[in-house]
Amino acid sequence: MSFVPLKDGYNTWTVGLKSIHVVGNAIPVPLNRNMPISIDGGTTGLYLPRKVFDSLVTTINSFLKPTGRRVDLKGSSRDIPALRDCGDREYLPSLHLALTSSDGRDLIVSVPQELYVEVYNTLAGPLCVLAFRVRMDDVQEIAIGLTLLRKYNVYFQYDQRRVGFAEMMAEASKPKEKAELLSKG
Secondary structure (H helix, E strand, O other), rough: EEEEOOOOOOOOEEEEEEEEEOOOOOOOOOOOOOOEEEEEEEOOOHHHHHHHHHHHHHHHHHHHHHHHEEEEEEOOOOOOOEEEOOHHHHOOOOOOEEEEEEEEEEOEEEOOOOHHEEEEOOOOOEEEEEEEEOOOOOOOOOEEEEHOOOOEEEEEEHHHOOEEEEEOOOOOOHHHHHHHHHHOO
């Protein structure tokens, strides 16, 4: 398990975010240095300041451009990112969030498209929406819901002012194979 410290001056589960990388794109989404990101159990998406939201959608679209696919902005305020076709979700990249750790190294938390694409059944057919939203309160910090961090066991230690992340196993090991290895050894 790797830990990141809580940011000073916050009484919430807020840590420092150094960068957001769209996997496959060399340029990170521009952020203020060590931007606050709240880890929120009551939030179901990634809530971003307008400039960060716009940059993230633009970066994902530049990644998708060679495939002929794109993310469109829907809704009256044009701030709901959605795919033209739900089949396009397989072309979406993972996101890597670089969190500030106490030892100076970045802790990379990965969010695959399987976690950030929400599917809704509509009268027109399935609608695939990216779980990114613009913060309406104009606060210059990010909030991420635990639903996007399901790849990790997240351990909150308020008394030590830190949050731990441990990636869960992708696939459970099979007891039969372990027994075979032990008998051969």
